[in-house]
Amino acid sequence: MDGTISKLVKELQAIVGEENATDDQAICTSYSRDQHWHFVPAKNPGCIVRPGDKEEVRAVLMLANTHKIPVIPYSTGINVRGLTIPVHDGSILLDLSRMNRILEINPEMKTATVEPGVTFGMLLEQTRKYKLRPAFPDAPLTVSVLVNYYLRGIYQTAAKDGHDHTLSYEMILPNGETLKTGSRALSKMPYFRYGVGPDFAGMFCAHPGTCGVVTELTAKLYRLFDHRKEYFIGFDDVNTPTRFIYNLMHDELAASIRLVDNQSWLKGIFGTFDYPYEELPKFVVCVLVEGVEGVFDAKDTLVRAYMKECGGEVLHTFYFRRGYI
Ligand SMILES: Cc1cc2nc3c(=O)[nH]c(=O)nc-3n(C[C@H](O)[C@H](O)[C@H](O)COP(=O)(O)OP(=O)(O)OC[C@H]3O[C@@H](n4cnc5c(N)ncnc54)[C@H](O)[C@@H]3O)c2cc1C
Incomplete structure (x- = not known):
């Protein structure tokens, strides 16, 4: 066992408890690759800390x-393309999976x-429970x-970009300082992304693990409608x-809305x-229509009219009613 690493593990154990820091080779190896192991060479972290x-972070x-x-x-750790595979010898892998609390659901602010x-x-x-859902x-x-x-x-949804769902977050920087974005910076309310000055949430996003560690994030929730219908419509050309x-x-x-080939539709969705x-059409368009009563029916009628106009063949539909999910 490397003496430097085992000394480091002792120091880490003093912070997180003995059972939450280790340099056990079998455990380190389990963090050494992801599903793109054939492109990104496997490499063990020096130790794991949880x-x-x-x-503690x-x-x-x-x-x-x-x-x-x-x-x-x-x-x-569902990362792809080696995002959590170490580059340097003796790296610390900071496994945050124990921090799995939902700190607040605010139905009024969604x-x-x-x-x-x-x-x-x-x-x-x-x-x-509040008829809400994340994107x-x-x-x-x-x-x-x-x-x-x-x-x-x-995203394949009307929600556009994944980061549009973020309102604010808290990030711990390598020197131990805390960066708070949006309204978190000025008050205990984390619900507003924009205030005075630059958009720090946007500035520091999408730097996976290189600027600091995000320890909590406030995101938008969306209405979980009572009426939801998914159409799968077949087309022979793209x-x-x-x-x-x-x-x-x-x-x-x-x-x-998603356009997929017939194999992806069958294997990935069904x-x-x-x-x-x-025997299926070569391409499948998957369309989710949702809304409150009345609005849903109006949308559904129009979707069907457009579908008929372009000659799509309905392969399957799912209709989710109140209480289904
Ligand atoms: C089959 C499959 C299909 C997918 N399809 C989609 C899709 O359609 N759309 C989509 O958006 N995504 C998709 N993904 C990606 C998925 O959504 C994950 O969000 C992504 O792989 C990151 O994985 P993770 O959330 O487990 O993060 P991790 O693997 O834990 O980490 C990913 C990266 O973020 C860094 N990181 C982790 N935690 C923190 C933190 N607290 N603070 C700062 N940096 C951190 C890590 O160092 C690493 O660089 C897909 C993944 C799979 C496996």
Whole structure:
């Protein structure tokens, strides 16, 4: 065992408790690769540390800064393309998954404040009680809400850019200082992104793990409508649905639109592998229509009219009614 690392682990254990810092090789190896292991060579971190709150994060960062040791934050670790794979020998992997508290759901402000380890699945379980939901990426429900928004996730919905859902956050810098963005900087209210001066939330976003560690983030929530309908519409070539998609976007009729090939539709959305997909149209447009009663019906009628106009074939529909999710 490397003497420097084992001395470091002792110092880290003094901060987070003995069971939450280790340089055990088997455990370090389990953090050494991600699903892009064939592009990004595997590399073990020097040690793993699992803080339980932001004061422990601060103490770990200050210790690492004193010794000039690289730190890699890791929230749910569903990263792709080597984002949490160490580059330097002896790096500290800062596993934030113990920090998985939903600090607040505010139904009036339609916001949620979360720690790094909170996943989309965990958050939806709580927000649905208020008929609210977070904005979802196309990723598994096991990814971190905080990291996805902080990294500016990619969305197929009317919500545009992942970072649009972020209102404010708190980031601990390598020297232990705290950066608070938006209205957090001036008051205890984290609900407003813009105030006087520059947009610090935007300035510091999408620097995964290089500026500091985000310990909590407040995000917008959206209405979970009683009426929601998903259409899967088949087309034989990729150009025909263009006008259909344009019309839906122009009239703001769909909450989500995705154009996929028939294999992605079957395997990725239906989870079916055993199907004669050659018999299907080559492309599938997935359209989610939602709204309150009356508004939903009006949107649905228009979507059907546009669908008919461009000759799409409805392959399947899901209709979610009150209480379904
Ligand atoms: C099959 C699949 C499909 C996906 N599809 C989509 C999609 O359609 N749209 C989309 O937006 N995303 C998509 N993703 C990505 C996914 O949404 C995750 O958000 C992303 O992979 C990051 O993973 P994570 O949240 O587990 O973060 P981690 O893997 O823990 O970290 C990712 C990066 O952020 C840094 N980081 C982690 N925590 C912090 C912190 N607290 N403070 C500062 N930096 C931190 C890490 O160092 C690392 O660089 C997909 C992922 C998969 C596996």
